[in-house]
Amino acid sequence: MVYRKLGKTGLSVSVIGYGAFKIGRNQKIKYPETYALPGVNQVKTFLKTVIDLGINYIDTAPAYGISEEQIGKCLEENRNDLILSTKVGEQFIHGRSVYDFSQKAVEKSIHNSLKKLKIDCIDIVYVHSDGNDKQIIQNSAVVEVLQNFKSKGMIRFVGMSCKTDEGIVLAMPWSDVLMLEYNLNRKQNKKEIQQAFENGIGVVVKKGLGSGWLAPETAIRFVLSHQGVSTLLIATSKVEHLKENIEFACDLINQ
Numbered sequence: 001m002v003y004r005k006l007g008k009t010g011l012s013v014s015v016i017g018y019g020a021f022k023i024g025r026n027q028k029i030k031y032p033e034t035y036a037l038p039g040v041n042q043v044k045t046f047l048k049t050v051i052d053l054g055i056n057y058i059d060t061a062p063a064y065g066i067s068e069e070q071i072g073k074c075l076e077e078n079r080n081d082l083i084l085s086t087k088v089g090e091q092f093i094h095g096r097s098v099y100d101f102s103q104k105a106v107e108k109s110i111h112n113s114l115k116k117l118k119i120d121c122i123d124i125v126y127v128h129s130d131g132n133d134k135q136i137i138q139n140s141a142v143v144e145v146l147q148n149f150k151s152k153g154m155i156r157f158v159g160m161s162c163k164t165d166e167g168i169v170l171a172m173p174w175s176d177v178l179m180l181e182y183n184l185n186r187k188q189n190k191k192e193i194q195q196a197f198e199n200g201i202g203v204v205v206k207k208g209l210g211s212g213w214l215a216p217e218t219a220i221r222f223v224l225s226h227q228g229v230s231t232l233l234i235a236t237s238k239v240e241h242l243k244e245n246i247e248f249a250c251d252l253i254n255q
């Protein structure tokens with residue numbers, strides 16, 4: 001595995017991270033194929049392989065169904081040095097996304113995540129945007145609440161999973177880490193990734209494989225060839241894909 005610095009956080013992340021969507025939710029998905037949710041024992045074995053292959057960063061969210069619970073149950077003995085991120089602002093209730101960026105909802109969400117993940121400090125918490133990045137940053141309590149939890153030592157680093165170009169610019173001044181979409185079909189934030197890199201902000205890429213619609217090797221090469229990308233999260237459910245993706249990434253970087 002190859003590792004890169006995550007901005008100025010002091011953390012080194014594997015260039016391939018694990019996006020834990022598929023272990024928790026199989027409704028309203030964007031992937032090409034449907035799938036059954038894995039049971040706890042299956043998840044335990046899978047996450048052990050993830051870690052054994054050198055992946056040290058796992059991303060989840062309250063909106064990913066039972067993903068946080070699965071991680072909490074499966075990683076108890078295995079979490080040394082593992083970097084975990086979750087999000088606030090979105091929940092998935094009765095088959096649909098519900099957003100709430102109020103102080104009360106965000107505080108409750110962080111406490112719930114700590115409990116489900118069975119930890120007393122979360123490495124990274126992102127704002128889970130509904131698409132109105134600017135409105136959320138400027139008119140809700142969410143950034144202040146995240147910073148309060150950070151100052152209390154219950155979160156180590158904060159950031160936003162942005163959906164707009166404007167949101168990326170507005171999130172940069174207060175974020176340690178930014179999550180954004182960057183892939184062969186959506187290349188527009190190349191400049192912002194460079195800017196984040198120069199400002200010591202870690203960049204975590206989501207949907208690098210276009211949620212499974214892009215050819216993995218070319219897609220991984222494209223994303224990781226940007227020096228500002230710290231890690232590419234991939235949501236696979238198959239060990240052979242996990243291994244293949246790591247090989248693509250490491251071949252590129254070792255060239």
Ligand SMILES: NC(=O)c1ccc[n+]([C@@H]2O[C@H](COP(=O)([O-])OP(=O)(O)OC[C@H]3O[C@@H](n4cnc5c(N)ncnc54)[C@H](OP(=O)(O)O)[C@@H]3O)[C@@H](O)[C@H]2O)c1
Nearest residue numbers: 019021031161206207208209210211212234235236237241
């Ligand atoms: N708003 C947000 O904050 C947000 C939004 C989207 C994503 N994310 C984060 O980013 C992560 C990844 O994005 P994503 O969930 O959209 O999916 P993605 O990683 O872009 O694509 C996942 C899909 O690619 C397939 N795949 C992976 N490796 C493959 C390989 N070697 N060969 C063939 N198929 C392969 C997977 O199928 P198999 O299971 O068959 O491998 C899966 O269907 C998420 O899990 C989440 O952590 C965040």
